[in-house]
Amino acid sequence: MRTTRTVAAAFTALLCLGALSACGPDNGGQDAAKTTAPAPASTTAPVTGSATAATPTDGATGTSTGNRIPAKAWMDAKSVPLDDTLHWAPLAANANPVPRPVVFKGMELCHAQVAKDDTSMFTGSAASKATVGFGGEHWTAQQTLLFEGDPTHSSGTKQLTNLAEEHLTAAVKDCAKTAPNATVKVTAPGGADAPYFAAAVTVPQPDGAVVTLHEYVVVAGGTVSELSVWATAKAGAQPKEAWTAPDDKYVATGMTAPLCEALPGC
16 A cells, blocks of 8 residues: 555656646645736826827717827926926826816907807817916916817818817917906017017906016917916016026927827827
């Protein structure tokens, strides 16, 4: 009997060597779980609101858009004026969808209404805004993106994009007509002379405070991008931080480059 048992044990040991998965310590199942490689983590940074890694496509072509702006479409906070002083939070991480038709900050501040017949140009395939800063007498920065669609698929999409940009910049230029006692200084007119618009605007408020706004607008492919940086100070006072900014073209480049990387038709 002992001889038989010895032979059986030896035979079992040989089987274990040939198929380790069939034999092992009593807690072999737990050890195997510990050594199994975990599922790879997503390489996409978590983003609040509407910013995702998915690229919207042209709604005019019948392709599903997802109604979202890709995270990489937002400008780097370091390209926003006053970052050296205020160290803006990442815009992509603070992005949220906005109702459509979109009301850009420059239009809102200047009380510019969108006519019923013009709502289509402010609807688009996707729209979001990202707001960072401190509010009140300190500066706030906000980027608003309206993606109309891929203009390479539709000349109408490009026309809508250009019309939306024209309406937005016209609202800022004519701010004094819709907001009493507002002042406007255009520093980059846009159009053929420069592929971007920039202006400094002051708008008195009913309570005596004054909003100071620095407005930048670019078009890239089928996207209208607005960067608004503003502060509200009491009458006769200035924002807490002195305004400093690079040349308009550098701010505009910081807005355009991510859009051309993230969205089609640039």
